[in-house]
Amino acid sequence: MLREHVEIFLSPDKGRGLRCKKNGPPIKAGTLIIEEDSYCFTLLEGQEEKRCHYCLEEQSPKLLLTCPKCLTAKYCDEDCQKAAHKEHLSECDGYRRLMKLPFHLRLLGRILYRQSTRKYEQGALGPLSDLCSHIEELKDSTELKTQLQKLSRNVNEDILPDRDQLEILYGKTTCNCFSIHNLDLGEIGIGMYPQAAMMNHSCKSNCVVTYRGPRLQIRALVDIQPGEEVYHSYAEKGHNTRERRDELSKYFFECQCSHCLDTDRDGTMMSVKCPSCRAQVKSNSNERYEKCSSCGYTDFSTEFYEDVEVYIQYADDVIHKPRVWATDILYTNTAKVRIQEAYIL
Numbered sequence: 001m002l003r004e005h006v007e008i009f010l011s012p013d014k015g016r017g018l019r020c021k022k023n024g025p026p027i028k029a030g031t032l033i034i035e036e037d038s039y040c041f042t043l044l045e046g047q048e049e050k051r052c053h054y055c056l057e058e059q060s061p062k063l064l065l066t067c068p069k070c071l072t073a074k075y076c077d078e079d080c081q082k083a084a085h086k087e088h089l090s091e092c093d094g095y096r097r098l099m100k101l102p103f104h105l106r107l108l109g110r111i112l113y114r115q116s117t118r119k120y121e122q123g124a125l126g127p128l129s130d131l132c133s134h135i136e137e138l139k140d141s142t143e144l145k146t147q148l149q150k151l152s153r154n155v156n157e158d159i160l161p162d163r164d165q166l167e168i169l170y171g172k173t174t175c176n177c178f179s180i181h182n183l184d185l186g187e188i189g190i191g192m193y194p195q196a197a198m199m200n201h202s203c204k205s206n207c208v209v210t211y212r213g214p215r216l217q218i219r220a221l222v223d224i225q226p227g228e229e230v231y232h233s234y235a236e237k238g239h240n241t242r243e244r245r246d247e248l249s250k251y252f253f254e255c256q257c258s259h260c261l262d263t264d265r266d267g268t269m270m271s272v273k274c275p276s277c278r279a280q281v282k283s284n285s286n287e288r289y290e291k292c293s294s295c296g297y298t299d300f301s302t303e304f305y306e307d308v309e310v311y312i313q314y315a316d317d318v319i320h321k322p323r324v325w326a327t328d329i330l331y332t333n334t335a336k337v338r339i340q341e342a343y344i345l
Ligand SMILES: [Zn+2]
Pocket: 052, 053, 054, 055, 056, 057, 075, 076, 077, 080
């Protein structure tokens, strides 16, 4: 792992975090600050037929090599198969059943298979030891019971640790896993990155996480000063405060970043140009437009709201579907023309 720019520190209210080295130089925008191989990862449902289970590269399903024993693990070629061999050996026997589970249980199952042959990776000194599990909050939930039952029925019995340990590991994987994206920002898998997981959340993050296959890379989005904390956003940055709060509830904290505390921000994000005088009109808390404070315009019609929806969808596509944006010419052109005519800021 590359970590010459940052250090772990203890923050009084957020526990452990990562910051730009106090006695080092500032981190320039664009700098690669962390590079980490996954401790363990898995593909999302629907991806396992078309991607290499080792390097995550997409392939025509016909060209992928299938493991002759489990008939489930698939690889680009013999090189990937060889590279995956050591890891796959412990799970091959149960891999078919494992891959029928939802992705977050696949991940937990893979970790258990791995730890079953490497006992030193369990417990207080293992690579996952420093991660929080939030098990106190999760402990009595029916969700936890159902999920662990499902997992226990679908993995080899001899890999299951005792109940307490299993619950803690479940909490750790749920609260600390990263979504793995391809270069088009499509979600293809999830993985555990114990070092990167030290980073705290802020909706106003100063770095961005990208992937090369399952390898994670974190780059600075802006200049970060010595001693300044490095944050990434666990929530969708384009969402409003309520939506982000919903997304963050599974991590058991309420974000207090400047974006979340700024009561005006959601209105500004949703503000439009007045169709009459082109001044800025902010939305109310129900995302409706009442009156232009500059010229008094109030006639925000159904068509106006429909247009706003189109622009929001367009912005969403630009952020999330660069490939669709580049290839779907008809849609792109329509949206482009409309955005040029837009009232939206
Ligand atoms: Zn491969």
